[in-house]
Amino acid sequence: xxxVAMRPGLWRRLLRDPRAMLGxxxxxxxxxxxxxxxxxxxxxxxxxxxxxxxxxxSAAHLLGTDDLGRDTLSRILSGARVSLLVGVASVxxxxxxxxxxxxxxxxxxxxxxGVLMRCMDVLLAFPGILxxxxxxxxxxxSLTNTVIAIxxxxxxxxxxxxxxxxxxxxxxxxxxxxxxxxxGSMTILWRAILPNALSPILVQASVLLASSIIxxxxxxxxxxxxxxxxxxxxxxxxxxxxxxxxxPWLAWFPGLAIFLTVxxxxxxxxxxxxxxxxxx
Amino acid sequence: MRxxxxxxxxxxxxxxxxxxxxxxxxxxxxxxPVTAMLGLEADPAAIATLRARYALDQPLPLRFLAWFxxxxxxxxxxxxxxxxxxxxxxxxxxLxxxxxxxxxxxxxxxxxxPAGVVAATRRNGxxxxxxxxxALCGLSLPSFWLGILLIMGFSIAxxxxxxxxxxxxxxxxxxxxxxxxxxxxxxxxxxAAATMRMTRAAMIEILSADYVRTARAKxxxxxxxxxxxxxxxxxxxVVTLVGLQLGQLMGGVVVTESVFSWPGIGKLTVDAIFAxxxxxxxxxxxxxxxxxxxxxxxTDLLYTLLxxxxxxxx
Numbered sequence: 001x002x003x004v005a006m007r008p009g010l011w012r013r014l015l016r017d018p019r020a021m022l023g024x025x026x027x028x029x030x031x032x033x034x035x036x037x038x039x040x041x042x043x044x045x046x047x048x049x050x051x052x053x054x055x056x057x058s059a060a061h062l063l064g065t066d067d068l069g070r071d072t073l074s075r076i077l078s079g080a081r082v083s084l085l086v087g088v089a090s091v092x093x094x095x096x097x098x099x100x101x102x103x104x105x106x107x108x109x110x111x112x113x114g115v116l117m118r119c120m121d122v123l124l125a126f127p128g129i130l131x132x133x134x135x136x137x138x139x140x141x142s143l144t145n146t147v148i149a150i151x152x153x154x155x156x157x158x159x160x161x162x163x164x165x166x167x168x169x170x171x172x173x174x175x176x177x178x179x180x181x182x183x184g185s186m187t188i189l190w191r192a193i194l195p196n197a198l199s200p201i202l203v204q205a206s207v208l209l210a211s212s213i214i215x216x217x218x219x220x221x222x223x224x225x226x227x228x229x230x231x232x233x234x235x236x237x238x239x240x241x242x243x244x245x246x247x248p249w250l251a252w253f254p255g256l257a258i259f260l261t262v263x264x265x266x267x268x269x270x271x272x273x274x275x276x277x278x279x280x
Numbered sequence: 281m282r283x284x285x286x287x288x289x290x291x292x293x294x295x296x297x298x299x300x301x302x303x304x305x306x307x308x309x310x311x312x313p314v315t316a317m318l319g320l321e322a323d324p325a326a327i328a329t330l331r332a333r334y335a336l337d338q339p340l341p342l343r344f345l346a347w348f349x350x351x352x353x354x355x356x357x358x359x360x361x362x363x364x365x366x367x368x369x370x371x372x373x374x375l376x377x378x379x380x381x382x383x384x385x386x387x388x389x390x391x392x393x394p395a396g397v398v399a400a401t402r403r404n405g406x407x408x409x410x411x412x413x414x415a416l417c418g419l420s421l422p423s424f425w426l427g428i429l430l431i432m433g434f435s436i437a438x439x440x441x442x443x444x445x446x447x448x449x450x451x452x453x454x455x456x457x458x459x460x461x462x463x464x465x466x467x468x469x470x471x472a473a474a475t476m477r478m479t480r481a482a483m484i485e486i487l488s489a490d491y492v493r494t495a496r497a498k499x500x501x502x503x504x505x506x507x508x509x510x511x512x513x514x515x516x517x518v519v520t521l522v523g524l525q526l527g528q529l530m531g532g533v534v535v536t537e538s539v540f541s542w543p544g545i546g547k548l549t550v551d552a553i554f555a556x557x558x559x560x561x562x563x564x565x566x567x568x569x570x571x572x573x574x575x576x577x578x579t580d581l582l583y584t585l586l587x588x589x590x591x592x593x594x
Binding site for chain 1: 428
């Protein structure tokens with residue numbers, strides 16, 4: 001966030017935007033849940049209690065239990081770790097790789113641009129979920145492969161934004177000046193292009209966090225993402241399908257968790273985008 | 281014409297890339313599909329025959345060329361599981377998917393356009409706030425969860441609509457409609473959110489245009505100005521968005537069809553992944569992605585056709 005945060009007054013303006021603050025609060029809640037869950041006095045997320053299977057919300061189990069008697073609250077809080085981890089890791093990986101590809105393509109132009117961007121076009125030619133499905137089908141369903149699959153979906157989006165930035169910046173006078181001073185292409189890219197291209201790329205990345213979390217839940221819901229017994233919101237909903245009439249709470253709470261977290265990221269992303277808009 | 285030809289030509293490398301990627305993704309899967317199919321104790325001769333039939337004994341580039349040549353001739357191979365031609369299976373699944381996609385599109389437009397217009401005309405009022413809030417919530421709602429909630433509401437708590445399955449429209453129109461409602465609302469709601477936002481933004485921009493002021497000044501009734509004069513022009517960007525969403529819909533159906541056991545192309549893909557029926561997975565991914573690319577192209581061309589200002593530029 002450094003380049004974004006460096007803009008004078010961005011934080012102050014964000015703080016005055018109630019929507020962005022609500023978003024920040026929701027995201028902070030998810031992050032706190034992910035960090036603090038081992039410290040809370042809750043049964044482990046994978047610990048079964050066969051004396052209390054499918055029990056509705058009560059004082060002993062605030063959000064009820066599933067068919068193996070596992071505590072829903074504990075599983076949802078642990079699910080926050082999985083969702084945030086997959087979201088941040090897949091966006092982070094796409095940011096590094098896609099950012100590099102886009103900046104190189106936009107700055108160097110010519111055949112490098114042609115080859116790199118045609119590859120990105122092919123990735124963009126798949127509907128996101130389908131590409132992720134194909135990759136997990138190929139690599140096998142696991143946490144790491146879920147991250148790889150979602151990163152591949154995000155990659156071309158970030159590469160395009162980075163390319164657009166690099167193309168716009170490379171024609172500016174200060175870049176020509178650096179060339180005249182005899183700096184090499186890589187030095188110019190690193191010192192003159194990257195810092196100025198960063199904030200739109202980061203804004204796009206923050207928007208992708210929300211869609212990445214949804215994609216993870218889709219994959220896990222279909223049984224092709226994070227695998228049980230590791231709890232994720234998506235695979236909890238997959239399990240809940242079998243008990244919709246007996247234990248509806250199993251379907252309410254994990255879905256609510258996805259909804260609130262994604263809503264948080266969307267509100268925050270909207271806020272940051274609006275504040276960075278020069279027309280604001 | 282030249283522009284259309286140019287766009288079609290530029291698609292060729294992308295379509296070739298789609299083929300390479302669809303093939304490689306599934307040709308490099310660890311484990312032998314033949315032993316997965318016949319079991320570990322199968323007759324070696326049967327294994328050899330099958331391996332030869334799927335050309336699994338050839339090196340990868342040769343297998344790709346053989347597969348690509350077949351694809352060019354419209355042959356996507358045969359399902360490992362059922363032995364039926366993949367293209368036929370996809371053809372059979374495509375109709376329910378198109379039915380669902382069309383119904384979802386209608387649902388989304390019926391919600392989004394009136395809501396977007398109302399929000400724009402009462403900008404910053406209570407209605408606008410509500411519409412923006414609902415749109416934002418819609419964008420954050422995972423569609424399969426909405427599907428599950430709808431099943432809990434309308435199939436379990438208040439059992440008025442079926443929760444799964446598909447009935448052919450021509451045989452039982454009423455039953456077919458009843459089965460279509462929940463999946464179409466699930467899929468349509470996700471689209472409606474984005475369309476609502478776009479309609480609102482486009483209407484706000486158009487409502488401040490000079491010709492709208494003229495129409496108002498010459499005394500046309502406000503309702504006519506909004507719905508006839510302004511909406512027509514505001515629909516331009518909305519058409520593009522809807523076209524692009526129709527492409528995205530091809531992805532969204534995967535999850536919705538799985539929730540509602542809707543026998544379309546999405547469910548076919550997921551079932552084939554679990555059955556390790558890779559010719560079918562390859563085929564469905566290739567066909568869906570190609571449809572996606574073509575829909576996006578048509579949207580692009582339509583947009584240019586609808587807006588004369590763009591024609592000279594490209």
